[in-house]
Amino acid sequence: MFELLGIPPQALFGQVLLGLINGSFYAILSLGLAVIFGLLNIINFAHGAQYMMGAFVAWMCLNYLGINYWAALLIAPLIVGVFGVLIERFLIARLANLDHLYGLLLTFGLALIIQGLFRNNYGSSGLPYQIPDALKGGQNLGFMFLPNYRGWVVGASLVVCLVTWFMIEKTRLGAYLRAATENPTLTQAFGINVPLLVTLTYGFGVALAAFAGVLAAPIYSVNPNMGADLIIVVFAVVVIGGMGSIMGAIVTGFGLGLVEGLTKVFYPEASATVIFIIMVLVLLVKPAGLFGRAA
């Protein structure tokens, strides 16, 4: 049996797969961020809190209303998305003409408030959420035991990522959106309701975060800090991919999950920082990010 850098290949394949699984969370979250930044120019710091809300709404659906995981996968993003629409209408829209720093500060404040409210009501150690029965158990792949649920997470996020990319790059609605970001005044002159488009886009980005939250609920404990722990990494992913680049967010999301997974094998202590090291290197070489267009 050959060994690669002292690690048996079986273990290595296992880690690669795990990296991809984590990467799918990064991808779907950074995709939401990229959509919001690309079309609204808002650096949505509340994204982590909205992801956490997705997990909590799924938990509430199950425990207060008896709604199961599959229904929650649709309902939770919808509820949190509507919440996002309200935030956009009443708060973010008022900052539309200011520097994006204001949007960043506003959403950062919102994130702190949302997390604080959930922490006060539900404590910080989290709530249990079981894996749905249909996805219990796992497959023995020979080199590792793959839980069915994790396989499902990778599949579901890939599909969502590709559908989103397709909608924005290849459909008429996506074309309106892109036009609205290029030149809102002109687009409006063609009779397109730009403020509505912007609001719906924000709602959609938020719903993506909530969707990731529901996917995460059975793996991690449903915990008020779950978003705060993740958001910085996700921002790094977006920056590496190129702010606002849809494809960049998806590809770097999966890619960095992979890098992080491998770091966990070779030098686990660095696994929390490796993404930031890459971010520094990428910014030095390509300040607009790997897939970004120079402004």
Added chain:
Amino acid sequence: MKLKTILATTALAALMVSPALAQQISVKAGVLNDRSGLYADLSGEGSVIAARLAVEDFKAAEKGIKVEIVSADHQNKPDVGSTIARQWYDQDGVDLILDVPTSSVALAVNQITKEKNKIHINSGAASSDLTGKACTPNTVHWTYDTYALAQGTGGAMVKAGGDSWFFLTADYAFGHALERDATEVITKNGGKVVGAVRTPFPGTDFSSFLLQAQASKAKVIGLANAGGDTINSIKQAGEFGIVAGGQKLAGLLVFASDVHALGLQTAQGLVLTEAFYWDTNDQTRAWSERFAKLNNGKKPTMVQAGVYSGLLHYLKAVEAAKSKDTATVMAKMKEMPTDDPLFGKGTVRADGRKMHDMYLFEVKKPSESKGPWDYYKQLAVLPADKAFRPLSESECPLVKK
């Protein structure tokens, strides 16, 4: 003449009153812990509630002792904790600091307390160094420590046949101390440690590390972490079929609040060591009932119980010493036996270690639990002298050899 008499009587009266006034001692206690992060449920606001209950039960006001309680969030960061401790001691007149979970913060506060000659009664941190090589005349380590956890869970697992171990260790002072102390117990009992992985703290995804542990073929996977880290590791170990595959999980530090967060479905069968469980006897049940009413229905953890018990003993020592002078009070605390409804009778040793029995519990199956917070069945009692590091092995400079 008359005026002189009046003045003289008043002066005399004032003289007679003043000793009584001198009796009035005011104490300011600071509860310093994690109020927003992964240890907030096991310490946090609950520890403040426990401290208030201690003041209430001691009837401090009737005894001429005025107690004020302040609290702050150290965010599990040693620098933040140090800044607060310094400010409390230097500017706010705080006399003692209670709780302080997170070993890295506790070790920092330990040093500052010594420097400022105040008192630190630690309930939340685990590192056995607090009464080992980092011991000071100013610190009492109250509830548990890594040595006791290793003796309890580690010893029991090795005796039950788990003789090869792989550690998932939280990469900071606490994890390192726990791994070290557990390794000692395991090797002493004839087992061996086949590997360990240091995980970034705090973490969310432990699957990579669990997979490495699985590949090591060790019989037991020791979790040298706490709070949210433990919860996520146990949850993900279940997902990857690690326990189903024949390996055992040893949660070296698991709190009642963690079991609550995991749910019995996931946590059942876990063996763990605790210093306190709310459902032990009538006294602990009665107190926990009062506590839960003030804490959104949540029962106390051993950390919160330790804050109560530690502050109660401190107040008794202040009463006995009729002073809050640090050296006098510490001498009294070590001289007087401890006795309270939660931990029963015990002592505070010369190195600052509070001595009491520890308990080995197993988490019940969902079918065995009669209601919310009915989680543990007791497997064994570890007598205090077996649970904690004997003075003869101590590296504490206070203990003369």
